[in-house]
Amino acid sequence: KQEVTQIPAALSVPEGENLVLNCSFTDSAIYNLQWFRQDPGKGLTSLLLIQSSQREQTSGRLNASLDKSSGRSTLYIAASQPGDSATYLCAVNTGFQKLVFGTGTRLLVSP
Amino acid sequence: DAGVTQSPTHLIKTRGQQVTLRCSPKSGHDTVSWYQQALGQGPQFIFQYYEEEERQRGNFPDRFSGHQFPNYSSELNVNALLLGDSALYLCASSLVTGIEWNTEAFFGQGTRLTVV
Numbered sequence: 006k007q008e009v010t011q012i013p014a015a016l017s018v019p020e021g022e023n024l025v026l027n028c029s030f031t032d033s034a035i036y037n038l039q040w041f042r043q044d045p046g047k048g049l050t051s052l053l054l055i056q057s058s059q060r061e062q063t064s065g066r067l068n069a070s071l072d073k074s075s076g077r078s079t080l081y082i083a084a085s086q087p088g089d090s091a092t093y094l095c096a097v098n099t100g101f102q103k104l105v106f107g108t109g110t111r112l113l114v115s116p
Numbered sequence: 117d118a119g120v121t122q123s124p125t126h127l128i129k130t131r132g133q134q135v136t137l138r139c140s141p142k143s144g145h146d147t148v149s150w151y152q153q154a155l156g157q158g159p160q161f162i163f164q165y166y167e168e169e170e171r172q173r174g175n176f177p178d179r180f181s182g183h184q185f186p187n188y189s190s191e192l193n194v195n196a197l198l199l200g201d202s203a204l205y206l207c208a209s210s211l212v213t214g215i216e217w218n219t220e221a222f223f224g225q226g227t228r229l230t231v232v
Contacts, residue, residue, distance in 0.1 A: 009158070036218035048120075048206060049159070049223035056218070094158055098218050102149060102210050103172050106158030 007032045007099050011107035018085055019115050026080040026110045028095035033073050036098040040069050040080050043092045043109070052093075053080070085114045118143055120209050120224035128230045129197050137192040137227045141209030148190040149221070150182060151206040159206055165190050166212060194229075202231045 008031045018024055028038070037056045041049040053062045053069040055078070061070045068081040078095055092111050096104040121140045129135050141148050147166045151159035161174035165184035179195045188209075194201055205228075208221040 039221065041223070046204070046228065048122075048225035049208075051220060051222060054220045096158075096221075098221075100218070101172060102147060102164060102208075102218065102221060103161050103174075104149075104151075104159070104208070104221060105161070108156070108158045 007035075007097060007105045009095060009097055009105050009107035011093075011095060011110050013110060014108070015111040015113075017113045017115065020085060020087060022085050022114075023081070023083050024085055024112075026082070026093050026095075026112070028078040028080070028107055030076045030078075030097050030105075032099070033076055034099070035073065036100055038069075038071055038078050038098070039096050039104070040067075040078075041094045041096065043094060045092075049094065082112075085112075087114050087116050090114050120145075120207055120222050122205075122207050122224040122227050124227060125225065126228045126230075128232060131197055131199060131231055133197050134193065134195045135197060135229060137194075137205050137207075137229070138189065139192070139207030139209075139224060140189045141207075142222050145209035145211045145222070146188050147210045147212050148184060148188065149208045149210075150190070150192045151208065152176070153204040153206055153226070155203075162192070197231045199231050202229060204228050 040052040055071040066083040092109040094109045096106045149164040150162040153159040163173040204226045207224045
Protein backbone atom coordinates (compact mmCIF):
# COMPACT_ATOMS: atom_id res chain seq x y z
CA LYS A 6 0.00 0.00 0.00
CA GLN A 7 1.39 3.40 -1.00
CA GLU A 8 2.07 5.75 1.89
CA VAL A 9 3.13 9.38 1.58
CA THR A 10 4.89 11.29 4.34
CA GLN A 11 5.63 15.00 4.49
CA ILE A 12 8.27 16.57 6.69
CA PRO A 13 8.16 18.92 8.47
CA ALA A 14 4.52 18.99 9.55
CA ALA A 15 4.80 22.71 10.24
CA LEU A 16 7.33 25.42 9.42
CA SER A 17 7.59 29.05 10.47
CA VAL A 18 10.09 31.33 8.72
CA PRO A 19 10.73 35.06 8.31
CA GLU A 20 10.00 36.68 4.99
CA GLY A 21 12.75 36.34 2.39
CA GLU A 22 14.06 32.94 3.43
CA ASN A 23 14.53 30.11 0.98
CA LEU A 24 12.92 26.90 2.18
CA VAL A 25 12.57 23.23 1.33
CA LEU A 26 9.56 21.00 1.90
CA ASN A 27 10.02 17.25 1.78
CA CYS A 28 7.78 14.45 0.54
CA SER A 29 8.56 10.74 0.64
CA PHE A 30 6.61 7.77 -0.69
CA THR A 31 6.98 4.06 -0.07
CA ASP A 32 6.31 2.60 -3.54
CA SER A 33 8.34 3.94 -6.46
CA ALA A 34 5.78 2.68 -9.01
CA ILE A 35 4.16 6.07 -9.58
CA TYR A 36 3.08 7.81 -12.75
CA ASN A 37 3.56 11.38 -11.60
CA LEU A 38 3.69 13.57 -8.50
CA GLN A 39 1.83 16.80 -7.92
CA TRP A 40 2.38 19.55 -5.39
CA PHE A 41 -0.66 21.48 -4.22
CA ARG A 42 -1.32 24.51 -2.08
CA GLN A 43 -4.32 24.69 0.24
CA ASP A 44 -5.50 27.81 2.06
CA PRO A 45 -7.53 27.27 5.26
CA GLY A 46 -10.94 25.74 4.52
CA LYS A 47 -10.39 25.98 0.77
CA GLY A 48 -9.77 23.64 -2.13
CA LEU A 49 -6.45 22.61 -3.63
CA THR A 50 -4.49 24.70 -6.10
CA SER A 51 -2.10 22.78 -8.34
CA LEU A 52 1.45 24.16 -8.19
CA LEU A 53 3.62 21.73 -10.10
CA LEU A 54 3.26 18.36 -11.82
CA ILE A 55 6.30 16.15 -12.33
CA GLN A 56 5.93 13.13 -14.58
CA SER A 57 7.73 9.95 -13.48
CA SER A 58 10.26 10.36 -16.31
CA GLN A 59 11.19 13.89 -15.20
CA ARG A 60 13.62 15.00 -12.51
CA GLU A 61 12.56 18.60 -12.02
CA GLN A 62 9.90 21.22 -12.72
CA THR A 63 10.00 24.96 -12.16
CA SER A 64 7.33 27.63 -11.94
CA GLY A 65 8.36 31.10 -10.87
CA ARG A 66 9.87 30.93 -7.37
CA LEU A 67 8.94 27.26 -7.03
CA ASN A 68 11.10 24.32 -8.00
CA ALA A 69 10.16 20.69 -7.45
CA SER A 70 12.45 17.71 -7.84
CA LEU A 71 11.66 14.01 -8.04
CA ASP A 72 13.88 11.01 -7.27
CA LYS A 73 11.56 8.12 -8.00
CA SER A 74 14.05 5.39 -7.17
CA SER A 75 14.56 6.70 -3.64
CA GLY A 76 10.90 7.67 -3.19
CA ARG A 77 11.53 11.37 -2.57
CA SER A 78 10.42 14.75 -3.83
CA THR A 79 11.29 18.24 -2.61
CA LEU A 80 9.58 21.55 -3.14
CA TYR A 81 11.92 24.52 -3.00
CA ILE A 82 10.43 27.97 -2.43
CA ALA A 83 12.76 30.87 -3.08
CA ALA A 84 12.51 34.24 -1.35
CA SER A 85 9.42 33.36 0.68
CA GLN A 86 6.63 35.93 1.11
CA PRO A 87 3.76 36.20 3.62
CA GLY A 88 1.37 35.31 0.79
CA ASP A 89 3.06 31.91 0.60
CA SER A 90 1.55 30.99 3.97
CA ALA A 91 -0.64 27.94 3.42
CA THR A 92 -0.58 24.14 3.68
CA TYR A 93 1.43 22.40 1.00
CA LEU A 94 0.40 18.89 -0.02
CA CYS A 95 2.16 16.40 -2.23
CA ALA A 96 0.29 13.61 -3.99
CA VAL A 97 1.52 10.63 -5.97
CA ASN A 98 -0.48 9.23 -8.86
CA THR A 99 -0.59 5.45 -8.43
CA GLY A 100 -2.28 4.95 -11.79
CA PHE A 101 -5.36 6.13 -13.65
CA GLN A 102 -5.48 9.41 -11.73
CA LYS A 103 -5.81 7.86 -8.28
CA LEU A 104 -3.90 10.27 -6.02
CA VAL A 105 -2.45 9.34 -2.64
CA PHE A 106 -1.76 12.39 -0.48
CA GLY A 107 0.52 13.20 2.39
CA THR A 108 -0.81 15.07 5.42
CA GLY A 109 0.84 18.31 4.35
CA THR A 110 3.27 20.90 5.65
CA ARG A 111 1.76 24.03 7.24
CA LEU A 112 3.88 27.01 6.29
CA LEU A 113 3.79 30.39 8.01
CA VAL A 114 5.88 33.21 6.58
CA SER A 115 6.14 36.22 8.89
CA PRO A 116 6.66 39.78 7.62
CA ASP B 117 -12.22 29.37 -18.51
CA ALA B 118 -14.30 28.02 -15.63
CA GLY B 119 -12.44 25.78 -13.26
CA VAL B 120 -13.92 22.95 -11.23
CA THR B 121 -17.06 24.10 -9.45
CA GLN B 122 -18.75 22.41 -6.51
CA SER B 123 -22.07 22.99 -4.81
CA PRO B 124 -23.11 23.66 -2.18
CA THR B 125 -20.14 25.21 -0.36
CA HIS B 126 -21.43 24.34 3.09
CA LEU B 127 -24.00 21.85 4.33
CA ILE B 128 -25.30 20.78 7.74
CA LYS B 129 -27.09 17.45 8.04
CA THR B 130 -28.39 15.26 10.86
CA ARG B 131 -27.16 11.74 11.54
CA GLY B 132 -29.02 9.17 9.45
CA GLN B 133 -29.92 11.60 6.70
CA GLN B 134 -28.80 11.43 3.09
CA VAL B 135 -26.82 14.09 1.19
CA THR B 136 -25.98 14.85 -2.44
CA LEU B 137 -22.97 16.91 -3.47
CA ARG B 138 -22.40 18.20 -6.99
CA CYS B 139 -19.39 18.85 -9.18
CA SER B 140 -18.89 20.39 -12.61
CA PRO B 141 -15.48 19.60 -14.09
CA LYS B 142 -13.12 22.06 -15.69
CA SER B 143 -14.12 22.86 -19.26
CA GLY B 144 -12.91 20.11 -21.59
CA HIS B 145 -12.31 17.55 -18.84
CA ASP B 146 -14.03 14.17 -18.88
CA THR B 147 -12.91 12.43 -15.67
CA VAL B 148 -14.11 13.25 -12.17
CA SER B 149 -12.71 11.94 -8.88
CA TRP B 150 -14.02 12.54 -5.36
CA TYR B 151 -11.94 12.89 -2.20
CA GLN B 152 -12.76 13.22 1.49
CA GLN B 153 -10.53 15.42 3.64
CA ALA B 154 -10.92 15.21 7.40
CA LEU B 155 -9.59 18.09 9.49
CA GLY B 156 -5.80 18.12 9.60
CA GLN B 157 -5.48 15.21 7.18
CA GLY B 158 -4.67 14.81 3.51
CA PRO B 159 -7.49 14.02 1.08
CA GLN B 160 -8.53 10.36 0.77
CA PHE B 161 -9.67 8.94 -2.58
CA ILE B 162 -13.35 7.90 -2.63
CA PHE B 163 -13.99 6.98 -6.27
CA GLN B 164 -13.57 8.05 -9.87
CA TYR B 165 -15.95 8.36 -12.81
CA TYR B 166 -15.14 8.15 -16.49
CA GLU B 167 -17.61 7.61 -19.35
CA GLU B 168 -20.43 7.61 -16.80
CA GLU B 169 -19.03 4.56 -14.99
CA GLU B 170 -17.24 4.13 -11.67
CA ARG B 171 -13.72 3.11 -12.67
CA GLN B 172 -11.88 2.99 -9.36
CA ARG B 173 -12.93 3.00 -5.75
CA GLY B 174 -11.07 3.68 -2.54
CA ASN B 175 -11.68 2.14 0.87
CA PHE B 176 -15.12 3.63 1.49
CA PRO B 177 -18.36 1.79 2.35
CA ASP B 178 -21.26 1.36 -0.03
CA ARG B 179 -23.04 4.24 1.71
CA PHE B 180 -20.94 6.37 -0.62
CA SER B 181 -22.17 6.27 -4.19
CA GLY B 182 -21.96 8.48 -7.22
CA HIS B 183 -23.02 9.25 -10.69
CA GLN B 184 -21.61 10.92 -13.77
CA PHE B 185 -23.85 12.57 -16.32
CA PRO B 186 -23.40 12.84 -20.12
CA ASN B 187 -22.10 16.40 -19.70
CA TYR B 188 -19.34 14.97 -17.41
CA SER B 189 -20.70 16.58 -14.25
CA SER B 190 -20.93 14.31 -11.23
CA GLU B 191 -22.76 13.76 -7.97
CA LEU B 192 -21.60 12.19 -4.73
CA ASN B 193 -24.31 10.65 -2.55
CA VAL B 194 -23.84 9.62 1.04
CA ASN B 195 -26.59 7.64 2.81
CA ALA B 196 -27.17 7.06 6.52
CA LEU B 197 -24.82 9.86 7.55
CA LEU B 198 -22.52 9.32 10.52
CA LEU B 199 -20.80 11.96 12.63
CA GLY B 200 -17.51 10.71 11.15
CA ASP B 201 -18.63 11.72 7.67
CA SER B 202 -18.08 15.36 8.63
CA ALA B 203 -15.31 16.55 6.32
CA LEU B 204 -14.39 18.67 3.32
CA TYR B 205 -15.40 16.84 0.14
CA LEU B 206 -13.28 17.67 -2.86
CA CYS B 207 -13.91 17.03 -6.51
CA ALA B 208 -11.05 16.76 -9.01
CA SER B 209 -11.23 16.69 -12.79
CA SER B 210 -8.80 15.73 -15.49
CA LEU B 211 -8.73 14.87 -19.17
CA VAL B 212 -8.09 11.39 -20.48
CA THR B 213 -6.19 11.81 -23.74
CA GLY B 214 -6.25 8.55 -25.66
CA ILE B 215 -4.38 6.07 -23.52
CA GLU B 216 -2.81 8.80 -21.36
CA TRP B 217 -4.63 8.83 -18.04
CA ASN B 218 -1.98 10.39 -15.91
CA THR B 219 -2.50 14.06 -16.55
CA GLU B 220 -2.75 17.00 -14.19
CA ALA B 221 -5.67 16.97 -11.73
CA PHE B 222 -7.54 20.18 -10.93
CA PHE B 223 -9.57 20.53 -7.76
CA GLY B 224 -12.65 22.50 -6.81
CA GLN B 225 -13.14 24.57 -3.67
CA GLY B 226 -14.88 21.75 -1.88
CA THR B 227 -18.09 21.23 0.06
CA ARG B 228 -17.84 21.42 3.85
CA LEU B 229 -20.25 18.82 5.27
CA THR B 230 -21.08 18.91 8.95
CA VAL B 231 -23.09 16.04 10.43
CA VAL B 232 -24.73 16.77 13.80
